[in-house]
Amino acid sequence: MKKLLSLLAAVVLMVSVLSLAAAEDKPYAGQTLTISTFAFNAELLQKNIYDPFMEKTGCTIVADGANNAVRVSKIAEAAEGDYDVVIIGDMFVKQLMAEGKIDTLDASALTNLDSIYEAARAPMGEGYGPAYTFNRLGIVYNPADCPVEITSFADLWNPELADYIAIPAITNTSGPLFYYGVAAAFGLTPGADDDAIFAKLAELKPNVKSTYTSANNTISMLNQGEIAVAVLLDYSYTTAKAANPDYVWVNPAEGLYGGYNMLNIVTGSKNKELAQLFIDYYLSYDVQYAEAMDGVDSPVRTDIELDEEHAKNFTYGSMVEQLVLPDWDFVTENLAAWTVRWNETFGVQ
Numbered sequence: 001m002k003k004l005l006s007l008l009a010a011v012v013l014m015v016s017v018l019s020l021a022a023a024e025d026k027p028y029a030g031q032t033l034t035i036s037t038f039a040f041n042a043e044l045l046q047k048n049i050y051d052p053f054m055e056k057t058g059c060t061i062v063a064d065g066a067n068n069a070v071r072v073s074k075i076a077e078a079a080e081g082d083y084d085v086v087i088i089g090d091m092f093v094k095q096l097m098a099e100g101k102i103d104t105l106d107a108s109a110l111t112n113l114d115s116i117y118e119a120a121r122a123p124m125g126e127g128y129g130p131a132y133t134f135n136r137l138g139i140v141y142n143p144a145d146c147p148v149e150i151t152s153f154a155d156l157w158n159p160e161l162a163d164y165i166a167i168p169a170i171t172n173t174s175g176p177l178f179y180y181g182v183a184a185a186f187g188l189t190p191g192a193d194d195d196a197i198f199a200k201l202a203e204l205k206p207n208v209k210s211t212y213t214s215a216n217n218t219i220s221m222l223n224q225g226e227i228a229v230a231v232l233l234d235y236s237y238t239t240a241k242a243a244n245p246d247y248v249w250v251n252p253a254e255g256l257y258g259g260y261n262m263l264n265i266v267t268g269s270k271n272k273e274l275a276q277l278f279i280d281y282y283l284s285y286d287v288q289y290a291e292a293m294d295g296v297d298s299p300v301r302t303d304i305e306l307d308e309e310h311a312k313n314f315t316y317g318s319m320v321e322q323l324v325l326p327d328w329d330f331v332t333e334n335l336a337a338w339t340v341r342w343n344e345t346f347g348v349q
Contacts, residue, residue, distance in 0.1 A: 026058025039065035048290040080268025089173035112283035131260035133297035134315040139250040145228035152253035154185040170342040184254035238295035258323040
């Protein structure tokens, strides 16, 4: 009997030790991290980031996916603690900062920060979150349907492209980039020459089939032959090309207008330590490499080397140095006025 009791006690002790070890290995078990993120590539994000992070930490991730503008509104209206992390484009980070919805973080807690491009470490100022990918604006067209060769933004004004083109709405992440591209095409300056820029956009209107808010819908229009030309960010081209390898990507002659998507903590997060750990994990080699190999995002880590096939669609390597990055404070100050004039030109989206 004593031997049996001793054996049972040993089993209980072993189970307790194993349970304690498991708890120590996964100290965030029971915590839920709520993330506001893109709906784009949701399955790949689950595979490359969310599932491994949950396995590593024991936490549960709830990902709320929608487009940028919708998510800004949801976060602005949410109660403190409803969201922990926001993964969103540069222009929208500025909007959330103006609403007091972006919290600072402890950069010293991010072990991967020194491994990314300096320009990606704190694009919105010290204490705010890093960029996890760069992007650039280009032109995608189907040579089977497009009547002309395209090499620049200026080519979009060709009358042979009547009703052939999709451009981003001004309120999209890529909208201000296109605005800058239009200005460059005609030697104009955003802010100083807005009347002339909108006059050029009015001239472009007969060629514009769609001013889009969803890149996914625009790619579908391209695939279905409803349009032949689309102004898109580089990561959207990866998706488009998967449907039709004959699509052509153009780096416009006017320059590489680009930006970045960022990782930030939402004000009021109840899981700030876990949120910082997630942001650091997003910058890890394994995540950045997996996302690049799956064609999701260009890496910001300087130690990732991609073959030509995987690199050619991304803002990667020396191309990062060629990016023309808008002044997002200036864009934010002018966006409301630009939106009114945009809607007057193209109609309310």
